[in-house]
Amino acid sequence: MTTKHHLPRVSNAISTGLSSLIKFALLALTLVCGLHVSAQTSTLTTNFVVGAGIPDASPSGVASAKTISTPIASITGLKVSLKLSGTFNGDLYCYLTHSSGHSVLLNRVGRRSASNLGYGDDGINVTFDDAATNGDIHNYRLTLNGNHNLPITGALTNTWAPDGRTNSPYAVLDTDARAALLSSFNGLNPNGEWVLYVADVEAGDLYTLDNWGLEITGYTSPTITANPAGQIVECTSGNANFSVTATGSTPLNYQWLFNGAPISGETGSTLTINNATFANAGNYRVVVTNDYGAVTSSVAALTIVDTTAPVVTILGANPMTNECHAAFTDPGATASDLCAGSLSVMTNSAVDPNTPGSYTISYSATDPSGNPMTVTRTVVIRDTIAPAITMIGNATVTNECHSAFVDPGATVSDACD
Known part of the structure; x- marks a missing residue:
C-alpha cells in the first residue's frame, strides 16, 4: 500500500x-x-x-x-x-x-x-x-x-x-x-x-x-472558394457560362437556382445558357451540398443586352421600274430581329406613277431596345410608248390644179404627257 x-x-x-x-x-x-x-x-x-x-x-x-x-x-x-x-x-x-x-x-x-x-x-x-x-x-x-x-x-x-x-x-x-x-x-x-x-x-x-x-x-461541409460571376451577354447570339469552385468531403452535389427556383437538370459545377434571351435575365445561385452540410453561393446576375439592329428585307425588285400612267403597287418590306422576332415596318412611299422620274422609298424598323434600321428602294417611272398622231380629214385628198389647198392638219396625243 x-x-x-x-x-x-x-x-x-x-x-x-x-x-x-x-x-x-x-x-x-x-x-x-x-x-x-x-x-x-x-x-x-x-x-x-x-x-x-x-x-x-x-x-x-x-x-x-x-x-x-x-x-x-x-x-x-x-x-x-x-x-x-x-x-x-x-x-x-x-x-x-x-x-x-x-x-x-x-x-x-x-x-x-x-x-x-x-x-x-x-x-x-x-x-x-x-x-x-x-x-x-x-x-x-x-x-x-x-x-x-x-x-x-x-x-x-x-x-x-x-x-x-x-x-x-x-x-x-x-x-x-x-x-x-x-x-x-x-x-x-x-x-x-x-x-x-x-x-x-x-x-x-x-x-x-x-x-x-x-x-x-x-x-x-462544403465551402465555396470561388463564386459564380455576373455576366453581360448579347441577346440570342451570346452564351452565359457560370461556374463555382467548392471544397469539402466528397461527393459534392450541386443545384443551380434561377431567381430562387431550382433549374431542372442543372446539377454540375458549371451552368451554360446557350443563345441567352431576355427571358434568361435574372439572378443565378448554386447550392453545394454533401452529407455534412450545405452552402449557397453569392448571386450572379445575368444581364441581357440587345445592341444588334433588326434586319429589313425589301420584297420585290430593287431598283424597280414602272410605266408611266400604269398603276404602281409597292411590294413592301419585312423586318425581323434576332431578339424580338418580327417587327412592323414604316414606309414613306411617295411615288407618282403619272410623272416620269426617279423616286426613293424608305423602309424603317426599330426593335424594342431602340436599335433602328432603314433600307431604301429606287423606283423609276418612265415613258416608253411613242405618242399617237391622228390626221384630220381624209388620208388622201384631191385638189383641183390652181385651186388653193388647205391642209386639214393632224393632232398629236401621248399617254404620259
Missing part, C-alpha cells in the same frame, strides 16, 4: 464538482487554428495556453472552456494533448466534454487495489490517442518499467490511450472497465464549446494546467 500524508478529503460528490466547473469555467475564446485538408477529411490542430493553478484536494477543479470554429462537420478521429506540471500524478482526475461526447483522460493513474493513491510521479506532458501503442495510461509504470512500484524519471511523456474509466476517482481501480474513450466524439460536429476539466482530488500537492490542445480529424 502506497502511503501519502495528506489533509482530510473533501466531499467526493463529483456532481458538485461539475456544477462548480460550469460556474467557474473560463470564458470561451474563438480560435485561430491550423487546418490541414486531404481529399476526404480535414485535420484541425489547436493549442490552448492556460497556466491555471488547480485547487488542491477540491473536486471543483479547473475548467478550461474553448470555442472551436472549423469547416469540419463530423469527427472521425480525435487526439488530445495535455501538459500538467506538479507532483503526484495519482491525484489527478481529468475529462473532456463536447456536445454529447465525454472522455475520461486521467482517473487517478496507478490507483489499484494495492495502492489507493496511485502513482507518485511528477508531471504529465502527453498526447491521448485511442490507438496509442503504449496503451492505457492508467498503468503507464507497468508498461514502461514492468512494475507498478518503480517510478519514472521526470514527467510522463509520449502518446497514450485515455484512462477511460468512468468510476468515481475516489474508488476507481485499474481493473475497472474503460468506456469513456475519445471515440465517443466520433460523428459529432466539433464546432462550439469544448471543456477540459482537471481536478486534484487528494491533498498535499500542487498542480498547474499549463496547456492543452485538440487534433480533430473529420469530414468537412
Whole structure:
C-alpha cells in the first residue's frame, strides 16, 4: 500500500464538482487554428495556453472552456494533448466534454487495489490517442518499467490511450472497465464549446494546467472558394457560362437556382445558357451540398443586352421600274430581329406613277431596345410608248390644179404627257 500524508478529503460528490466547473469555467475564446485538408477529411490542430493553478484536494477543479470554429462537420478521429506540471500524478482526475461526447483522460493513474493513491510521479506532458501503442495510461509504470512500484524519471511523456474509466476517482481501480474513450466524439460536429476539466482530488500537492490542445480529424461541409460571376451577354447570339469552385468531403452535389427556383437538370459545377434571351435575365445561385452540410453561393446576375439592329428585307425588285400612267403597287418590306422576332415596318412611299422620274422609298424598323434600321428602294417611272398622231380629214385628198389647198392638219396625243 502506497502511503501519502495528506489533509482530510473533501466531499467526493463529483456532481458538485461539475456544477462548480460550469460556474467557474473560463470564458470561451474563438480560435485561430491550423487546418490541414486531404481529399476526404480535414485535420484541425489547436493549442490552448492556460497556466491555471488547480485547487488542491477540491473536486471543483479547473475548467478550461474553448470555442472551436472549423469547416469540419463530423469527427472521425480525435487526439488530445495535455501538459500538467506538479507532483503526484495519482491525484489527478481529468475529462473532456463536447456536445454529447465525454472522455475520461486521467482517473487517478496507478490507483489499484494495492495502492489507493496511485502513482507518485511528477508531471504529465502527453498526447491521448485511442490507438496509442503504449496503451492505457492508467498503468503507464507497468508498461514502461514492468512494475507498478518503480517510478519514472521526470514527467510522463509520449502518446497514450485515455484512462477511460468512468468510476468515481475516489474508488476507481485499474481493473475497472474503460468506456469513456475519445471515440465517443466520433460523428459529432466539433464546432462550439469544448471543456477540459482537471481536478486534484487528494491533498498535499500542487498542480498547474499549463496547456492543452485538440487534433480533430473529420469530414468537412462544403465551402465555396470561388463564386459564380455576373455576366453581360448579347441577346440570342451570346452564351452565359457560370461556374463555382467548392471544397469539402466528397461527393459534392450541386443545384443551380434561377431567381430562387431550382433549374431542372442543372446539377454540375458549371451552368451554360446557350443563345441567352431576355427571358434568361435574372439572378443565378448554386447550392453545394454533401452529407455534412450545405452552402449557397453569392448571386450572379445575368444581364441581357440587345445592341444588334433588326434586319429589313425589301420584297420585290430593287431598283424597280414602272410605266408611266400604269398603276404602281409597292411590294413592301419585312423586318425581323434576332431578339424580338418580327417587327412592323414604316414606309414613306411617295411615288407618282403619272410623272416620269426617279423616286426613293424608305423602309424603317426599330426593335424594342431602340436599335433602328432603314433600307431604301429606287423606283423609276418612265415613258416608253411613242405618242399617237391622228390626221384630220381624209388620208388622201384631191385638189383641183390652181385651186388653193388647205391642209386639214393632224393632232398629236401621248399617254404620259
